[in-house]
Amino acid sequence: MAKSFNIEAITPSGVTFSTTAEFLKLRTVNGDIGIMADHMPLVTELSYGEMIVKQEKGEEVRYYIDGGFMEVNKERVLILGDEIIESSQIDIERAQREKEVEESKLSKLKEEEDIARANKKIQENLMKIKIGSR
Template sequence: MSTFLLEIVTPEHVVFSEQVDSLTVRGVEGELGILPHHIPLVTPLQVAPIVAKAGGKSTTIAVHGGFVEVQKDKVIVLAESAELPEEIDVDRAVAARERAERRLSAGKNQDRIDHRRAELALQRATTRIKVSGNAKLNKHH
């Protein structure tokens, strides 16, 4: 079975660096599946979970924006921030989601920048909750 190196890098550190069989990311134009020998490309990422598969095991990682770069034998995700499921503080993410939802519902006279900031905070919180939930679900199998 052919694999490729997946590196997920933030300004602070390398979050993930392993050989994987496949990768699923959500780019600006929709979901994208990457297998070994995929054509080289660079595309911006949405705030969404990405899923790496290796040897029948899936790892879901919360990625908050950035880019994916597909090279000949490796894929680099350059993310503003990224978290593995075990690094996520679920209670904090739920509180952040509630704050963002309150700001969005109260924000009739808000300026657009505040509104966009609240939308992004909501997306980040939702992504964290999804990824941490997947970790708990996967542990039972």
């Protein structure tokens, strides 16, 4: 049996979840990372994407995470996320509508910064749809 560790995930609206897990996988700005018990101390910036928490009994819980920071130390893994949504709570229809709105804006935008922002929102909503559809 794998050794477990504590994870606490917090967003601006409060604690999203607090659990014990055997494995954590999420996306940093430098790529995907896996965390297990006794991982070396780490502080890193998070990107948007899928976060997978493998709990003690082997059950995997999937989340959409939209940026933030993670601190790993010997006591716990602390995730400070801008937005964290469990896959079963993702409103796929809303994400689809938001994606379509951004796509319709895209053809009217002229500034590179605005185009980049719209493309990012489209990609974030596509990721929500993917995670929520599993």
